[in-house]
Amino acid sequence: MAAGPGAHRGPSAVRLVWVYPDLLSTYGDRGNVLVLERRARLRGLAVESVVVNADQAVPQQADIYLMGGGEDLPQVLAARRLRADGGLKVAAGRGAVVFAVCAGYQLLGTEFGGVDGEPLPGLEVLNISSGRGERRAVGEIVADVDPVLGVPRLTGFENHQGVTRLGPGVKPLARVSAGTGNGDGTEGAYAARVLGTYLHGPALVRNPGLADLLLTWAVGVLPPLPEAAESWTRQLREQRLDAVASMSG
Numbered sequence: 001m002a003a004g005p006g007a008h009r010g011p012s013a014v015r016l017v018w019v020y021p022d023l024l025s026t027y028g029d030r031g032n033v034l035v036l037e038r039r040a041r042l043r044g045l046a047v048e049s050v051v052v053n054a055d056q057a058v059p060q061q062a063d064i065y066l067m068g069g070g071e072d073l074p075q076v077l078a079a080r081r082l083r084a085d086g087g088l089k090v091a092a093g094r095g096a097v098v099f100a101v102c103a104g105y106q107l108l109g110t111e112f113g114g115v116d117g118e119p120l121p122g123l124e125v126l127n128i129s130s131g132r133g134e135r136r137a138v139g140e141i142v143a144d145v146d147p148v149l150g151v152p153r154l155t156g157f158e159n160h161q162g163v164t165r166l167g168p169g170v171k172p173l174a175r176v177s178a179g180t181g182n183g184d185g186t187e188g189a190y191a192a193r194v195l196g197t198y199l200h201g202p203a204l205v206r207n208p209g210l211a212d213l214l215l216t217w218a219v220g221v222l223p224p225l226p227e228a229a230e231s232w233t234r235q236l237r238e239q240r241l242d243a244v245a246s247m248s249g
């Protein structure tokens with residue numbers, strides 16, 4: 001059974017749902033699922049992952065929902081299907097963790113830009129609204145996370161035309177030091193246990209601290225992993241952060 005917010009978690013598995021990879025999965029977003037599975041299992045937690053395509057109902061009782069990025073048309077189709085299905089909104093409303101990237105992030109909001117930039121209704125799970133920017137934001141992004149969250153500096157790759165404004169009740173995930181993010185110097189957003197970001201890369205592969213934040217929201221505080229389990233990730237992070245520093249230096 002799913003643990004409600006703050007409930008004690010027994011031996012049952014952490015349930016992950018990967019939402020609509022047939023429409024929303026660009027730049028290796030599947031890596032986010034793999035990283036959550038691995039980091040949970042290394043702590044001795046059982047994991048059950050379910051892939052839900054756009055012709056299937058989104059289960060309402062899972063612990064963590066993941067959505068990736070997508071091109072404009074698949075994004076429009078995904079938003080339409082998710083609004084009709086209703087499962088993701090119910091899950092978020094009862095306190096499930098939602099992690100959404102780029103197109104997935106935008107469609108969690110009240111409104112986002114369609115194929116021709118026309119405003120379309122989002123899921124209204126997060127109080128953000130997105131439209132079209134002047135130019136596409138493509139390339140590496142680095143951003144410093146809201147200190148309250150205790151997550152190290154983010155490194156990722158972005159490719160989007162959308163710009164996002166945050167409404168009341170929603171906080172920026174991070175402050176951009178290289179790249180574009182939301183378009184106003186901030187990057188991503190979170191409220192309660194719903195978190196969105198423009199970062200691909202995939203985001204959780206490059207930012208295991210973010211993966212651990214999501215797991216902690218779902219199951220409670222977790223022990224750190226042994227140093228040996230982190231060495232590849234550390235090297236990847238150093239390499240990407242150095243690459244950005246040398247581009248701007």
Ligand code: GLN
Binds near residue numbers: 068069072101103162
């Ligand atoms: N289609 C959206 C945009 O361009 C999202 C792109 C993405 O998910 N990479 O803003």
